[in-house]
Amino acid sequence: MNEVVIFEGFLDTILEVSIALAPLVLFFIFFQLVYLKLPRMEVLNMVKGVILTFVGIVFFLQGVHVGFLPVGEILGQGMIEHTGKWVVIVVGFILGAVATFAEPAVRALSDEVEKVSAGYIPQIVLLMTLSLGVGLAISIAMIRTIFGIPFMYILLPGYGLTLATTLITKENFVSIAFDSGGVATGPMTVTFIMAFSVGVASQIEGRDPLVEGFGMIALVALIPILSVLLLGLVYLRKEKQNERELEKESQRNNYYSQEG
Structure with missing residues (x-):
């Protein structure tokens, strides 16, 4: 009985992953036959890698469907029911x-x-x-759900502050920051935390899970960008401080050399 539950929809998952990987495989085959002409061993290693990728993604997505999503939603519902609203803010940060x-x-x-x-x-x-x-983003999302704060009241000022920070932070941190926003919304975060948010919203009276439970991923993409930009400001300040210290040391050395 447990095996039926665990592998429920398994064939659909295999089909979804096959459709997703098929274009990449076809592109590689085309370029291998026409342009690349890679040695047989390299092609064999790539085939092994594709097979491992296929198997890994299939089992990961199956685990998401039967494990992550249900557990996240049940946890969100249970916490509101048994511990109260405010605890989910702290737990959301930790998760x-x-x-x-x-x-x-x-x-x-x-x-x-x-x-x-x-x-x-x-x-x-x-x-x-x-x-x-990301922990801070989840906490903000929980506060928004508890108080019913309109989504745009958080999103617009947040992106406005982010764009303003790009003008004053270190340049090399800007590109890293925006890439960070993308990778932070990965499968581990999205699947579990989104289900947790929907579960919380479904247990708060007067909250529509469809309205309050979603939108969190936008915050998860926003706050890490801002946090990395702020990290760039810390590095910038540290560099300026080091430059001032080097300048003072250089002035002292020049003074002592002139005295000597």
Whole structure:
């Protein structure tokens, strides 16, 4: 009986993933036959990778359908029913931070940033910044749901502040920030936290889950962007402070050399 529940809709999931991967496979086959002409071993390794990707995505999406979504919704409903409204703000922050910390796309981005910047932006710094940013976004979403705050009252000022911050932060953090907003809305965060938000909204009297339960992903995309831009301001301030210290040291050295 449990096997039936676990693999319910499994064939549909296989079909969805096949349709998603088919264009990529066809493109590769075309370019391999016409342009690339890669050695047989490299092609074989790519085929193995595609197979592993297919299997991994199928089981991941199946787990999302039968596990993540139901658990997230049940957890949101149960917390409102048994612990009260205010607890979900704190729990939402923790869940958002933990889910983002475990998000593969976020780890891949932070790792690439550390490599490209030659360690100037450490992986753990960017990872913690994004995790805290998503946690804050979930908390804001919970506050919005509890009080019934119109979505645009948060979204418009938020994006206005974000665009203003791009003008004063370090330039190399701007592109990283907007990419961060995209990777933060990955499958780990979206599936579990969105279901949690819908579950919370469904248990608050006078709240429509269709209105209050959604829109959270926009906040999850917004707040990490702003948090990385603010991180750029911290780096900018640190650099200016280091420049002032170097300038003072240079002036002292010139003074002592003249005295000598």
